[in-house]
Amino acid sequence: MTPKTLNIEAPALDFGEHWEYAPAPEGTKVEIAARYGAFINGEFVKGHGRKRLTTVNPATEETLSEVLIANPKDIDDAVAAARAALPKWKRLKPQERAKYLFRIARRIQERARELAVLETLDNGKPIKESRDVDIPEAAKHFFYHAGWADKLDYVFPGRKARPVGVCAQIIPWNFPFLMAAWKIAPAIACGNTVVLKPAETTPLTALRLAEIFQEVGLPPGVVNIVPGDGTTGAALAAHPGCQKLAFTGSTAVGKELARVNAGTSKRLTLELGGKSPHIIFNDASLDAAVEGVVQGIFFNQGHVCCAGSRLFVQEDVLPEVQQLLRARLHNLRVGDPLDKNTDLGAINSASQLATIQHYLKLGVAEGASLQQIKTKLPKKGYWCAPTWFEGVQPAHVIAREEIFGPVLAVMSFRTPEEALTRANNTPYGLAAGIWSDKGARIFDIAAKLKAGVVWCNTYNRFDATSPFGGYKQSGFGREGGRHGLLPYLELS
Amino acid sequence: MTSSTPERLSVLKTYKLYLGGAYPRTESGRTMPIHDAKDNLVAHFCLASRKDFRNAVGAARKAQDSWASRTNYLRGQILYRMAEMLEGRTDEFRQALVVGGHTARQAQQELEAAVDRLVAFAGWADKYSQILGCHNPVAAPYYNFSVPEPSGVCVAVAPDEAPLLGLVSLLAPLLCVGNAVVALGSQKAPLATALFGEVCGVSDVPAGVLNLLTGDRAELLPEFSAHRDVDAILTANLRPAERRILDLGTADNMKRVHHEKWGKGAIMDTGLMHGPDRLLPLIEIKTIWHPVGR
Numbered sequence: 084m085t086p087k088t089l090n091i092e093a094p095a096l097d098f099g100e101h102w103e104y105a106p107a108p109e110g111t112k113v114e115i116a117a118r119y120g121a122f123i124n125g126e127f128v129k130g131h132g133r134k135r136l137t138t139v140n141p142a143t144e145e146t147l148s149e150v151l152i153a154n155p156k157d158i159d160d161a162v163a164a165a166r167a168a169l170p171k172w173k174r175l176k177p178q179e180r181a182k183y184l185f186r187i188a189r190r191i192q193e194r195a196r197e198l199a200v201l202e203t204l205d206n207g208k209p210i211k212e213s214r215d216v217d218i219p220e221a222a223k224h225f226f227y228h229a230g231w232a233d234k235l236d237y238v239f240p241g242r243k244a245r246p247v248g249v250c251a252q253i254i255p256w257n258f259p260f261l262m263a264a265w266k267i268a269p270a271i272a273c274g275n276t277v278v279l280k281p282a283e284t285t286p287l288t289a290l291r292l293a294e295i296f297q298e299v300g301l302p303p304g305v306v307n308i309v310p311g312d313g314t315t316g317a318a319l320a321a322h323p324g325c326q327k328l329a330f331t332g333s334t335a336v337g338k339e340l341a342r343v344n345a346g347t348s349k350r351l352t353l354e355l356g357g358k359s360p361h362i363i364f365n366d367a368s369l370d371a372a373v374e375g376v377v378q379g380i381f382f383n384q385g386h387v388c389c390a391g392s393r394l395f396v397q398e399d400v401l402p403e404v405q406q407l408l409r410a411r412l413h414n415l416r417v418g419d420p421l422d423k424n425t426d427l428g429a430i431n432s433a434s435q436l437a438t439i440q441h442y443l444k445l446g447v448a449e450g451a452s453l454q455q456i457k458t459k460l461p462k463k464g465y466w467c468a469p470t471w472f473e474g475v476q477p478a479h480v481i482a483r484e485e486i487f488g489p490v491l492a493v494m495s496f497r498t499p500e501e502a503l504t505r506a507n508n509t510p511y512g513l514a515a516g517i518w519s520d521k522g523a524r525i526f527d528i529a530a531k532l533k534a535g536v537v538w539c540n541t542y543n544r545f546d547a548t549s550p551f552g553g554y555k556q557s558g559f560g561r562e563g564g565r566h567g568l569l570p571y572l573e574l575s
Numbered sequence: 576m577t578s579s580t581p582e583r584l585s586v587l588k589t590y591k592l593y594l595g596g597a598y599p600r601t602e603s604g605r606t607m608p609i610h611d612a613k614d615n616l617v618a619h620f621c622l623a624s625r626k627d628f629r630n631a632v633g634a635a636r637k638a639q640d641s642w643a644s645r646t647n648y649l650r651g652q653i654l655y656r657m658a659e660m661l662e663g664r665t666d667e668f669r670q671a672l673v674v675g676g677h678t679a680r681q682a683q684q685e686l687e688a689a690v691d692r693l694v695a696f697a698g699w700a701d702k703y704s705q706i707l708g709c710h711n712p713v714a715a716p717y718y719n720f721s722v723p724e725p726s727g728v729c730v731a732v733a734p735d736e737a738p739l740l741g742l743v744s745l746l747a748p749l750l751c752v753g754n755a756v757v758a759l760g761s762q763k764a765p766l767a768t769a770l771f772g773e774v775c776g777v778s779d780v781p782a783g784v785l786n787l788l789t790g791d792r793a794e795l796l797p798e799f800s801a802h803r804d805v806d807a808i809l810t811a812n813l814r815p816a817e818r819r820i821l822d823l824g825t826a827d828n829m830k831r832v833h834h835e836k837w838g839k840g841a842i843m844d845t846g847l848m849h850g851p852d853r854l855l856p857l858i859e860i861k862t863i864w865h866p867v868g869r
Contacts, residue, residue, distance in 0.1 A: 239852055241852075341825040342826035345823045346815055346818055346822055539863060549711045554859050566860050
């Protein structure tokens with residue numbers, strides 16, 4: 084292969100300091116109450132918990148609201164409401180049940196702008212992403228699952244499908260609204276009722292979704308939302324009144340929840356961490372591959388369980404890929420999440436920023452070479468410039484542990500066998516990416532990668548119809564598609 | 576000499592483990608006697624140790640990839656071969672089941688059902704992907720499809736009742752989808768398990784794909800739960816305390832643990848037992864995306 088001539092030292096869009104982008108802020112007129120409680124049995128209630136959490140805008144560190152930390156008594160109330168609502172909800176004429184979900188989907192679409200802004204304020208993700216991904220995908224989840232409600236006997240051939248019962252659902256802070264939709268939509272479409280706990284740092288959009296439930300007249304108790312911290316989650320996860328527990332979050336917490344529920348008949352779905360490999364072969368379209376790598380690790384500041392955090396590049400194209408990557412990252416814009424031109428927003432919390440910085444130090448101490456683009460980061464808020472490590476060894480902690488931030492480990496390989504062995508050499512198995520122009524090779528590698536989602540010549544694509552979930556310690560159960568219904572159904 | 580001395584002394588056998596395609600004695604050297612209803616000594620069987628189990632997992636791991644990558648058509652034929660070999664040894668199995676406490680009629684029924692179960696899953700081997708997998712109509716220019724893949728190395732814990740059919744009911748679906756298996760047979764009636772190992776040895780099942788242990792459940796369950804190279808565990812009709820021990824394995828390395836509960840008569844119900852839904856806990860779903868365009 085003859086190397087292509089590159090002239091990336093002068094990227095076309097680099098105007099130095101002379102031609103800055105003008106700010107393009109999204110309107111921020113979203114009402115946020117000073118205090119929120121829980122949403123139980125169709126009503127917003129103060130709750131029994133005495134403690135409150137403060138949710139802040141991670142881009143400015145300004146307090147957005149004070150929110151109840153639901154205590155075990157609140158959880159009892161919510162589970163009781165879900166239990167009471169169950170008989171009617173599961174016996175409701177299936178198409179009528181479907182129509183509630185269709186209504187919810189429509190209201191999400193109609194209130195999309197407000198929800199996107201609120202999500203960006205509470206989470207720190209770029210408005211471009213909350214507007215184009217989080218909120219529309221959430222609406223699609225309700226729309227997709229709505230149509231299943233009256234077709235459940237077609238989910239699995241030869242089997243009648245019944246709901247599981249009351250579902251406890253615990254979601255993370257990286258996609259607060261979208262994860263709420265991923266959890267709630269299949270559960271209620273299948274005739275279950277729900278108690279959902281949003282993440283400690285991002286409770287606001289789930290509570291806004293509760294408003295939508297009120298607007299559409301969803302029967303009281305079908306979905307209950309209990310904000311709080313780890314203690315709230317622990318009480319909900321262990322509650323004997325739930326027949327199902329669905330959790331998205333870290334592998335460590337997932338294991339703890341499995342331990343707590345061992346020996347019970349409670350059904351579990353766990354969507355946990357990852358350290359997903361991204362493999363570029365020398366015959367790949369390198370421009371497209373680099374774009375995919377950027378999408379794979381810097382989307383949502385790398386706060387993505389399936390982030391392509393380990394990059395394996397075939398040795399002969401490594402220098403070219405590194406050059407292209409550097410040039411591309413040079414054009415990434417980090418800053419105000421509400422600016423429509425922002426590519427990378429704020430890190431979600433001070434503690435997550437500390438975790439990321441810990442790994443950056445560790446990577447340097449281990450001998451990897453830290454690369455960061457020079458960019459002006461805002462003075463207030465939590466920020467991390469897009470980062471990649473070169474000279475990474477497989478044994479390095481930064482190549483093994485989930486960082487959950489905008490940090491890429493770049494490594495090389497010689498043969499497809501080596502790429503496969505190293506890609507699979509991880510306790511995780513959530514996702515993987517392959518870049519190659521050879522169809523036979525793509526399908527050979529895709530079949531041999533131990534991962535629940537394999538993106539070929541693309542990365543970080545999601546769809547309500549497409550099952551998502553991991554192998555090995557990335558958890559089990561699928562969300563989305565026909566397979567995503569199965570965890571919410573009993574077949575007989 | 577006393578009058579009870581027989582004219583010809585029968586040759587008593589010690590049934591061995593089936594491990595990595597061979598028939599080793601347990602490394603622990605432990606055996607237990609099997610008596611018939613009249614308390615006559617029938618044979619001995621091996622009491623597998625934790626080390627035997629670890630060796631079996633090693634053998635299974637070595638064999639799993641190539642088993643999964645054989646064509647589904649071939650896996651189906653090998654399962655059918657197991658049915659053929661079992662059918663051919665009817666008398667021996669009938670006797671073994673009677674020793675375990677069955678009436679002759681019960682033994683015959685169980686034996687026939689076990690053969691039929693193997694035949695049913697032999698037939699599923701080249702069809703289940705079409706039932707469990709699918710194409711997903713994503714709202715973007717991508718070709719997107721989901722396919723089932725085997726969980727990997729699986730442990731099966733057979734129930735005490737139905738010593739042959741219980742075991743076969745777990746093995747058949749596990750092998751059908753390409754898993755390698757380490758199975759612990761009925762503790763109360765181990766003879767059927769030991770005999771079944773001899774069937775497997777002549778059924779073209781590649782070495783290590785199926786490994787059969789006889790032994791003490793209480794001793795082995797914690798080891799099953801804790802073994803880091805086990806991907807999934809399938810059981811039937813275990814007690815809650817036993818289920819809990821295995822469930823803790825999920826908390827250890829996220830191994831998938833699935834407990835089937837067979838009510839009275841369920842094990843003979845082919846509608847229930849031969850359904851492809853029984854394969855769901857034994858597979859992983861992989862979803863593959865590729866762009867569509869010129």
